[in-house]
Amino acid sequence: MSDLIVIGFDAIDEATAALTECKALEKEYLLDLEDAVVVVRDAAGKIHLQQSVNLEKVGASYGLFSGGFWGALVGLLFLNPLAGFVAGSVVGAGAGALAGSMSDYGIDDKFIKSLGATIPVNTSALFILVRKSQPEKVLADLKQFKGHARVLQTSLSPADEEKLRAALGEVAAKATPAA
Template identity: 55%
Template sequence: MAELVAVAFDNQQEADRVLTELNRLQKEYLIELADAVVVIRQPDGKVNLKQSMNLVGAGAASGGLSGAIWGTLVGLLFLNPLAGFALGGLVGAGAGALSGSLVDYGIDDNFIRTLAEKLKPDSSALFLLVRKAQPEKVLADLSQFRGEVIRTSLSPDQEARLQKAISGAARAASESQV
């Protein structure tokens, strides 16, 4: 089961930096993300969403490939497979791009926008759908960032550990022990 985590940051760049770190951790198999969205609230209050998955491009690519295959097969029936390949590829790519733009994969965009309206101007947030994680290692790496947990589906204990890690409390405790 995937867990939802939403964390707010005081500046526009911090959410991107955290996502970059999480992508690095994902390559090390310490965390598996199902979806990630960076939200930036501009100084004028406008909200921008940056999806981690480009569904339009993915839909166009897969639709183009399947359309080209089917177009070639239909073209063989009419003794013109090259025209069928080209026409099928174009139609498939268009249909795939359209379906990709209509699909909302992962975290619901309306939910994200509702929470993003509560962010203060000139700030950012990171919305994650986490499939699996090694909590101790991930939290240790995230302790270099400062943020505030705004919504999770984690247990109260897990949420408190996450908030402690990204609030700087964990870093202050380790520095006092040195």
């Protein structure tokens, strides 16, 4: 089961830097990301999503190859495989891009937009869906964002969430006895 972690950052470009760091950890097999999205809220309050997986490009690529293949096959029947390949590729790429743009993968876009609307202007947030990780090594690496980031939401256990908060420099709010 994957864990959702949402971290808010004080600057617009810090969430992108954190995602770059997460991808470097992924190359070292210390982190396995299922999905990642950077949310930026600009000075006008508008929310911008930067998906890590561009489904339009994936769909267009798949459609291009499958459409080209089937177009060439149909073109062979009419003794013109080149025309069939070209027509099939164009139609396939368009259909694939359209299907990709209407798809949702990983973290629900409605959830991302609703939580993204709560972050202050000129800030950013990183939404990551983690399949598995090496927590000690990942937390040590994330300490570089200490003081500039805060946990907005997680599906981690309370103990793991507390370790993440400590790595980011958040002070746990403890109840003080009334005088």
